[in-house]
Each structure stands twice: as structure tokens, then as C-alpha cells.
Amino acid sequence: MATPGQPDGSPTTSIQRVLVTMVTGMLLAVVVDAGAVVHASAGMPDGPVRTVTHSIGTTALQFAEATHLNWPSRQLTAILGRPTQPSTPPLLAAANSPATASGGTSSADDPPPEATPPAATDTPASAPAATATPLPRPSAAPAAGTQATQEPATPTAAPPPPTRTATSAPTAAPTATAEAPLRRPMPNQPLRLLVTGDSLTGYLGPQLIDAAASDGPVHGVVDTHDGTGLVRPDFVDWSVVAKQQVATDKPEAVVVMLGGNDDQNIAMPDGKVFMMGSPEWTQEYARRAERCLRIWIQGGARRVYWLSVPPPRDHTTARVDAQINVAIQQAAGKVPGAEYLDLNDSVTAHGQYADFVTDGRGATVLVREPDGIHLNIAGSNMVAQKVLHVIERDWHLDGDVATTGPSATKGSSR
């Protein structure tokens, strides 16, 4: 080691040359990989930093495409098989005014609203190969709207009764409509279980598939996309993610936990901005959730269990998350095979945020990470046990330990 404060004999140069090297390198990288800059800006919270980054990225992208300077980046992306985000996110392309979008039939591209869930099959729905790109969680921030239509509303709107809502001792029939019975998973044909969502599934996913596989034959996949949600399909479009999941994983049961980054206003393609928590915001959120649900169901999933977002410590965000739960409940109520699972009885204090809760044995358990948003390992385990009860109820896992189908984890699941 060199003596601190003294160069150790390696070549030295002047600060002027260093600055030229650094600025040249950065400018060249921004131009060659301009698409990544534009994409990164889409994941930033609204504000001047995002605006500046987006402007730089789009300008660089135009220049790179005109001069073909982005050729190396595109070739490398193709060689490495890295995913790219569609230029027009389907969730946005399908958007309509919330008043007419009810039921999720806002465009011809949307799945039909009353599609009957298909019988269990290995054949997924046809789906594009495009996929979404998980990136680090953007900090949630309200959008700087150009045409704000509503002020945030107090989230007191009563949700419509869900088709099915899990209780602590679920015994009700799983669906109201007639459907083929669910198959009983066997060791040579394990249940294909997908656990997906944002960073809220970071601990939950592995714990749930581990616990489920200890109960019966299960092939589990965890697909975590940190920093994503339904509010910003320009960053990551969950309808694209869902299509790719049904194409590659062919899940029969999907567990979704999403919404931790969605405390932001929704910007529509026509320039309207729905303030977070407003009735229009909730309606548009429900439309997007419903669209994703239909993609999973029509892609072969017999059950989609969408978990509520546990209220975070921050009161403002907690109010938005309550509206997210209302929207999820609405969406699940419209899609046969979908079920909204309310977690309030497991990791909250009567629906309110709590760091510590009392578990089934009467012990006081810390269930949250210090950030006041995520569940810690113990909290995730409590949620996993609750979801597992519902999966056991529906799929009759009989206690055979899975001997086939190792699990997989995709995305950034740290």
C-alpha cells in the first residue's frame, strides 16, 4: 500500500486531462446507451431531476439514432438477450377515460371482461416476447401534473363486495361461477406457483414457495421487480411482465403483491393527471390491475391471489395504499379466478401500521423493516402462512414433499 497522501509511483496526469477523459466517457456513454437514460428517467419520481434527465436522454437518443451511435448498445443488448421496454406501454395504449374503462374493456387489445377461466393447461396464451426491466426502486413522489383533475380524496369510498375474500378460516366456495375443479398437484405434476410483485415480495416469495413445497408438490417461481408498480407503465409495464410470465412460467397459481411504489399521481396519455387517491385515480388503478389479472387468468392461471398492501408508517402513503387496496379489491371482484387477500389481520394492528404485532402464539414479533414499508423476514413469514392456508384450501396440497421442480428466482429479488 502506498503511504497515504503520496502517489505510489503509478503514472500521474493533470486534472485537465482527467476532466476531458471523464466528460468524454460520460457523454459518449449517454449517447451510445441513450435508451437506458430515457428508461432510467421514467423510473424517477416526478420533479426537476426527472425532467432534466428525460430531456437529456431523449435528445441523446434522437442524436444516437440519427448517427447510429447506439448501434453498439443495441447489438450488445441483443447478444446478451437483455429485455427492452416497448415504446408504447400497452397499459397506457389501452387507457381510456376511467368512466368508460370500467371493466377493463377500454381497447380492442384488452382481454374480454367475462372470459371464463380456462381449465388447467400447459399451453399459455400467446404472448409477446417483450418483457419489462426491473430497476432499483424509485422513491415515490407525487407527479407534477399538468392537468390535475382532482384533489386527493379521503379514501373512504366503500369498495364493492369482492367475489371472494380470504378470512382467517376460509371455508367458502372459492368462486361463485361454475368452473372445472382445480386439479390435485402430484409429485410428477407439481403445482406451478408464481409469486410476483415489487420489492414487497423480496422475502415473501422464497418463504412462500419454500413453505408450500414442504406441504405438497409445488414448483415455485419468484419474479420480483423492484421499484415498479401499476402507476408508471412507461418505466415497467406490468401487463408486459404478466404476458411474459405466462409464456415462460405457465403458472397455475399466481400470488401478487404490488403497490409499494404507487403513491404517485397517474399521468394519462392525453395529458390528464389523476391525483393520487382520487376516485379517478382509483378507477384507473383498478382498470390496470384488472387487465393484468385477465392476462394471468387467460394465460392459464386458475387462481390469482392479489395481496393487500400493508399500510406503511407514513400516514399520507397509508391513505394512498388504502385506495390501492380498494382498487385491487374492485379488480379482483370482476375477474373469475382472482381473489383479494386482506392482510390486515396478520401484520397490522387492527388495520393500522405497527412495527410489532402479536402472533398466533401470543408472542410479540417485529414484522417491519426499519424503512416502515417492507415486511421483514418474520412479517413475511406470517403473510406466507396466511397465503399458504388459502393455497392449501384451493389446491389440496396433501403433504407430499415436492421431489420435482426446483424453484427459480428472477428479477432483482434482493
Add this chain to the structure above:
Amino acid sequence: MIFPTLQFAAFFVVVLPLSWALMPRPRLWKPFILLASYVFYGSADPHYVLLLAGCTAWNQLFAHLIDRAGHEGPARSRLLAVAIVGDLGLLGWFKYYGFFVTTVAAFTSRLGLPIPLPLLQVALPVGISFFTFQAMSYVIDVRRGACAPARPLDFAVYLAFFPHLIAGPIVRARELIPQFAGPRDPRRIEAARAFGLICGGLLKKVLFADLIATRLVDPVFGAPTLHSRLDVLAAIYGYAVQIYCDFSAYSDMAIGLALLLGFQFPANFNRPYAAVTLQEFWHRWHMSLSRWLRDYLYIGLGGNRKGRARTYLNLMLTMLLGGLWHGAAWHFVLWGGLHGSGLAVERWWSERRGQAAPRVPWLRWLLTFHLICLGWVIFRADSLGTVGELFQRLATGTGPATVTAPVLLAVAAGLALQFLPSFPLSRAQAIFARLGPLPQGVAFATVLVVTGVLASGQGVAPFIYYRF
């Protein structure tokens, strides 16, 4: 704000030229770099800037009080004790309160004597373990007479200097503060070494650490019962590579950034898995922490000057507390205990056999490496139950392996890095240094684009030591 992000790139590209522009005027440069460091630290949560400033004021106050106490040994020691209690109190409150409360509550509950303790979840400020240790080393050095109290602004800059603030290296006051004494020479920047460290760090992080984490280690450690013995074995070796590539990448980038700003940090890693003994491992792994533990804890406890039994006890205490420094959880304590036991056995063995070279050196390396890997399993696992599951699967895990050839190649290449001679790197740096600034920029851009595309599938994951 972590290093491999657009936000940090924008921050640094502004700070670097301004820093050099103001460098000839220390009265302007020091407030500027302090402000820049506080902006860097406050980007995660501005409130914690007050904590950092408070820690600075507390330790600076006691450094001066100790110095003014003159030669009165007991008074100086009492003042030092108060300063250390304050530092440890800060660390204890933010890092260990929850661990303490839940442990005591569980223990008393088992005894049938539930004691109601205030249940609070305290958020952990980023980098608190690092800057608290740096502050303690400063007041201890002042007490020992190893350095004089610094000027308040110098000490504030030393503690907050953004390249080392979040995850080290743990730089001593007497190593960095003298470098603030006068302007750095803008004609003598070790740019080739700096860019080499930054680019190497980026590649290690994205090409090895993140790839191995997402494709192998996280799935296997998350659900061990679903994986074959080959997966588990690959994940155990994989985590050894992941944590090295992750942490050393951060250190390399920190050292490189400091070099571009004109300052030298001590090295933090030196091919640790090439070590043939645990003692050698700790001379090569997180060297700045090892030095800190040795100089301020092990020697403070008496080192090897108080008899054989006390030496072993001191070794064990040092490593147990070193384990606890990494996190408030029992598995970190157990990890420290494993290393403490290993070091004690090594010491006992070398005392018995003398300093004779081992008859089969590669066997000794193999044993040491696998002991380190065992330690990493305990370090990484969420619980002791997971450790048991992992080793059970290692013995009995049948079924098809899911680990892919590219991931195995990354693990093998990451281990091979430990045994590469250093001359190719120094040769590459020499070639880079001979290039003009524009070709250098093209080379730098190539690394940025490659790492950007590699990271596009998953993003850059937070550094492991970021949470410590």
C-alpha cells in the same frame, strides 16, 4: 445515493471540477467539500445529516477537552470514556436497540417473567457503523497522543468525506487529515489507477456480484429445500465470490473517486481467498476494519501481553464484537465466534508446532477457504434453521440442478481473480496512461455502456455493506 447510478454520476461530474477549482483556496474548498458530502449523505434522508453533524461536534469537543487536560492521565481517560460511551450509545440506539429489546423480551418470556419494554423500531442511518468507528479512532488517537486535535472544519471534512462515508474504507484521522493541510497537486493525479479501480469495481459489481446473487445465491438461500446439492454447493462458493466482488467493488470505487479528487485511501482488500490461514485472511479482507479492531479493541483489551488464556479470550471477544458490528443479529455473532475460535486454534497450533512451514500448503489453503465459506453461510443465512436446511440439502439434495453454466463460470472466474498476478493490471494501467484523453474517454465509455447493458435486466443492486 450509491456510486453506480446516474444521480451520482451527475453529482460527481459537478463536484470534481469545482473541488479542483476551489482547492487552491482551502477556506473555500473545505466548506464546499463538506457541503457536497452532506448533500451526498442527505440524499437518502436529510435528517441524518444532523446526526452526522452531531457526531462530529461531540467527538471534536472531547478531542479538545482531552488535549486540554494535559498530562493528567485519569482525567484524559475519563473524558475518553465519556466520548466513547456517547459514540457507542449512538450506535447502540440506532443499530442495536431493537435487537436488545426483542432478545430480552424473548428471554424473560421464556422464564415466565415477561418484562414490558418499550417496543420501538429505530431506522438505521446509512453508514453509521463506519463514521462512528472513524470518530472513535480519532478521539482514541488524541488520547494516546498519536495525533493532535484537528481544526473543527478539518475533522468535519474527514468524517463526512463522501467517497468513504457510506461503506468505508475506514480511514484514520492521521491518514486523511494531513492531506487537507495544503492543496493537492492538480498535475499529479493517479488517473490511470483511479479509472482502473472505478471500472474494475463496476465490472466486479455487475458482472460477478449481481449476476451470482440474482441467479444463484438468492434463490438457493431463500428456499434451500427446493434445490439440489449441486445448487447448494455452487451457492455456498457463489456467496463467497459475491460478497468479495460486491464489497471490494465499493471499496475500489471509493478509493478511485478519492484519487480523482486528489486524496489517498488505504487499500481494503488484497486477494483474501488466497490466504492459507485465517489470520492471513484477516490481513487481506476488509483490512481497514481489521486494523481498527486490532488497534482499538484487541490491543485495548490487552492483546497478547496478559498471558495465554487472556490472549485467546481477547481474540474471541474481538471477533465476537467484530461480528456484531456487521449487524444486530445472532448469526453475525456466531460468524464472529467461528472466526474467533478458528484464530484461537490456529494460534494454539502454531505455538505448539512453531513457525515451521506447513507440509502440505494447498491442504491448509483448502481447509482455510472452506472454513471461510462455512462462515459466509452463517453470515448470509436468515436464521440458523436456514443454515441447517442448507447443509441438509448439501448431504441429501437430489433432483436436477438449476445453476447454469454462465453462473458457474462467473463463480469460477471470481475465485480465479484471487490468484491472478498483479502485473496484467499494472500493465493495463500503464497502457491506459499512455493514451490521449479522448481514447481514454472511449475506453471509459465502453465500460460504462457494457455495465449499463449488463445491469439493464436487473438494475444495480444495493451493496451488501451499504446496510452495515
